[in-house]
Amino acid sequence: MTALLDVRNLAKSYGGVHAVRGVSFSLEAGQILALIGPNGAGKSTCFNMLNGQIRPNAGSITLAGQDITGLAPRVVWRKGVGRTFQITATFASMTVRENVQVALLSHHGKLWAAFRYAGAAYLKEAEALLALVGMEAQAARPCGELAYGDLKRLELAIALANDPKLLLMDEPTAGMAPKERVDLMRLTAGIAREKGIGVLFTEHDMDVVFEHADSVMVLNRGELIATGSPEAVRRDPQVRAIYLGDGLLYDAKHREGDAA
Amino acid sequence: MEFILVQTLSGLASAASLFLVASGLSIIFGVTRIVNFAHGAFYMLGAYMAFTLTDRWTGAFGFWGAIIAASLVVAVLGALMEMVLLRRIYQAPELFQLLATFGVTLMVQDIVVLIWGPEDLMGPRAPGFTGAVTVFGRMVPSYDFLLIALGPVVLGLLWLLFHYTRWGVLVRAATQDRDMVAALGVNQKWLFTSVFALGVFLAALGGALQIPRTTVSHSMDLAIIVEVFVVVVIGGLGSVLGAFVAAIIVSELNAFGILIFPKISLILVFLVMAVVLVIRPWGLFGKPESAPRPAAGLSIRPWRPFTPAERIAVAVGVFGAAVLPFFLGNYALTVGAEILVFVLFAASLHFLMTVGGLASFGHAAYFGLGAYGAAFLVKFTGAPMEAALLVGPLMGLAGAVVFGWFCVRLSGVYFAMLTLAFAQIAWSIAFQWVDVTGGDNGMLGIWPSTWASSPRGFFWLALGIAVVGVGILRVLVFSPFGYGLRASRDSALRSEAIGIDRRSMQWVAFIVAGTFAGISGATFAFLKGSVFPDFLGIPTSVDGLVMVLLGGIETVSGAVVGAVVYKALAIWLMSQTDLSKLVLGAIIVLLVVAFPKGIVGFLEDLRYRLRPPRANGAGPKTAGYGIAKVEAAE
Amino acid sequence: MKKIIGSALAALVLATGAASAQQGEIKVGEINSYSALPAFTEPYRKGMELALKEINDAGGIKGKKLVIISKDDGGKPGDALTAANELVSRDGVVLLAGGFLSNVGLALADFAKQKKVLYIAAEPLTDAIVWSKGNDYTFRLRTSNYMQAAMLAEEAAKLPAKRWATIAPNYEFGQSFVAAFKELLTKRRPDVEFVAEQWPPLGKIDAGPVLQAIDAAKPDAILNATFAGDLVKLVREGNTRGVFKDRAVVSYLTGEPEYLDPLKEETPAGWIVTGYPWYSIKTAAHQAFLDAYQQLHKDYPRLGSIVGYSTVKSIAAVLTATDDHSTDGLAKAMKGLKVDTPFGSIVYRAADHQSTLGAYIGTTGIRDGKGIMVDPVFREGAAYLPSEADAAKLRPAN
């Protein structure tokens, strides 16, 4: 059986800066994989290449046996890849429910319909998705006035709208209160395991990482320096030296407010 | 060979004043993101002021002192405008500043006539630069050499200013990233004001230096403003060097172009701009614009369709309009029909701007194409009005299909300028192709069928077209297509990541908007009984923009109200006073300051405040919002 | 939302107020580009005011007061039509007059035809308004493009010059003038050739390159039809560059004070121009006009003043000529109508509705630091028009 996601020798540079180089890994369905690394390590760049937002300089990305390198994000999405952004990207002029409805309309290929009321489309599915992320009570609220944590949850709901096989989550809990972070990741992990979705996520909060990740990769200056189970990575001397330093690894509180 | 050299020199001299004005505009835009429509007005004021001062102060010192003093005085006026007017509206939706400066431009046009009189004024020639220098046996005015030298000198001075003064470094930093400068704790207010003053100074200097070459008149501003915009865009917004290079390219192409095509001047700059933007979407020296300002926080109340009660109100309103012919006289009905035509035109632009997020500066092109389409059918095939109204707008549609395909590849100001370029190209075809379009004399005798030839009949026809048109556009707003379009406006990133094909959606929106503009144009042709190139002209496009902004850019159908108010006001003022521009400009400025969300936006705010919708307290209200703000600024 | 349209319209009607039609008044409508072209329309308006005052002081039209309602068209034909409509439908004027720009004139002419109102075109110069697009209800006062081209071509033919270059603004006015001049000159002088042409956009001439291009063709003579700011640029640039040196220049309209005065001491010498030398016209009719004008306005007249004055005189003449103030009655009375103007008496020709107003032609010079026309001679308009029979053939049959 082929892996859900198979990445080979991915590389991207900006001018002289090698943001990502020679990254290879694979991800199975239902597996939760964490990508960690210090600021500027190249994590977001990786995510952006995976969903097609930026074109890699080299390397290949294979989704369920299909080469998706260099495809546009919207094409990648149609192949079953959902994602959330480090800085939330939602539709501020719509209600929470409408945000999800647009994603559903797109998923069902109904976006070109010109003479139907979109506010009435896929109501049930939208409500169900919102309930899944615990946002059902806020369905009618304007997206523009949501608290940041709620926006992150809304993003998750949107990302789940196309029944994704693979979920890419770039710092899904950045900017949330510590309890909220744990809750959200628990929620995500639950959904992923239940539906057999492969999840690749990045996170600065190590509590979150070590509680949920089946496996952890460490990126530094664009290169993977360690891969393995959370325990193995935690013990890896190179990781400790380069990235985690003296005990930061265990001290999530220390990074509080880091998002700022 | 000598001839080529001399012609090059002439071109360079023309480039110099263009560059001065353009560099000012570019600097202002780079830092404040304001599309300063009043830049031409300051150019003109510089010339008038210099005329007055050079008249008083004679001699070489007097002359050059007057030029500098005039520019300084106008720079102070510019700073005043920034402080009194623009500072109040930096937070308003983008383009609102354009509207405000447009209002100022209108006012200045009348004010200079009131102060300096209607006649063209001719100032003195520059002392010491009245003669000519013989170059290869041809005489070149020595003033040309002065101008040719001045271009690089000003460029160099600006470069020094931007690289060797703290202020200049701040300006450059602000051009790169406004928020960063705010974060550095710099007093942004004064930075903006000083930048504005510098930009206006350059414009005024450009105007003052024209005195030795031409007369000063109250139409100088319009003669230059569009060209200057074009130069700035070709060079790349915010790039002074770009403005310099673009000014030279445009002037030289013109100098040599007229040798082969003596009529090319009319359209040359727009052709150049269209080509440049298609090949280099950010101009020659521009950088890709950072993602347009996030819409978050702008429109906190999501749109919704009318409630049953509102539907009834609208139905009553339409009915009320429909019975007007029983109460109003012929003139009022004809004015009413004209307003209705512009209601649909404004609504079509509104659809493109608010739902599509694409502010077009050349929407008149499709209005005009629709009008000419109808006129062609009547004139060349003898088609009746009914057929012409149906088929004519297809020309607007066709134009939108072609032009839109190029335009939706760009965004922001570049999009706006490419639409402008295409509109000007369409205009110049209508203007030049005399055999087919009748040139500036237009096509006459496009009168409606008998049943609609009475003011009453035509009013009903126009009402029907406007109601159906606005209705369809409204349905589209709330359709899946409208949602998808709005999604790609709200967040390009997110919409692309959920499979929305942004370009195609925007292209279709462009075509829809163009078609409805074409329908209103065709109706207008029959209302006026004629079509003219000015239907496609810049003033028509600007009128449309003003209507949309006045109505409220964040509303669903604000343009309807904006069109009614603006058009009624414009027609009424036109009929009442010769100073209609002064009054209209003042009203626009007041409205902009009083209702930065537009009239309908203001009314909605009011209603919301008086009767907030059911409170929905679920979820933490503000916790984490501060973080969101900081994150967004990261 | 449509509600608002209703109330806006209602407000509009209230605000403008219903024009009260008083007994013993005759109202006529007048439209011109007051806000867009004040330099030309101000003197025109002053001329109108003088004529109106004279007429009403003398008892009006058979005892009825003549009232002129003026509207601005902003230089746009579309807005001129709105104004025309207001004048006809709301103010109930008996006829329309005015217009400066040719396209505005043509639009109003078409309106006149459609709505069956008499229109006396004051200033538009285009030949189409009486010929190719002429209609039953439109008459034109001013000496037309064709007539002035003929006057200038007559002079140009006397010059030895064989190689001609043309500069004209790029719109119908310039194009049709140059075409008429070429045709008329070639008829008189088959040996001339036109070696270069330049068409700068109106108001935006890039004079250096344009003149350089003309100069490169080495013409013997230059025909110019630019005016206002473009003319000033052209003259300054051309004087400095020596482009006009040893070359004959024939320049359209340049002798009109509107265009000549701004040139001051830089007025080129010896250009052959049409215009209005108010300072050296010695006829009694003009002297009376000049005195009255200067007394009323404390200013000297421009050509626009003559046109405005003569327009109102024409209006008064036709309203006096017939008591049938219906459009058909007036249109009938206009044919062959004789009117006294400061330029002498003119006739609105029955066949093509063109008045026989003539023009002055002369050469430019400087006196006391001001540009003037030297040795102006008056050319009767009738002599430069095709015969009525020929002119009638130029009009559409309808």
Ligand SMILES: Nc1ncnc2c1ncn2[C@@H]1O[C@H](COP(=O)(O)OP(=O)(O)OP(=O)(O)O)[C@@H](O)[C@H]1O
């Ligand atoms: N568009 C760009 N142009 C130039 N350099 C870039 C660009 N985007 C990213 N980089 C650089 O690439 C490197 C990797 O950036 P990336 O955003 O992928 O890091 P990250 O691991 O996501 O960091 P963070 O934890 O702060 O989100 C950084 O050095 C960054 O400065």
Ligand SMILES: [Mg+2]
């Ligand atoms: Mg990142």
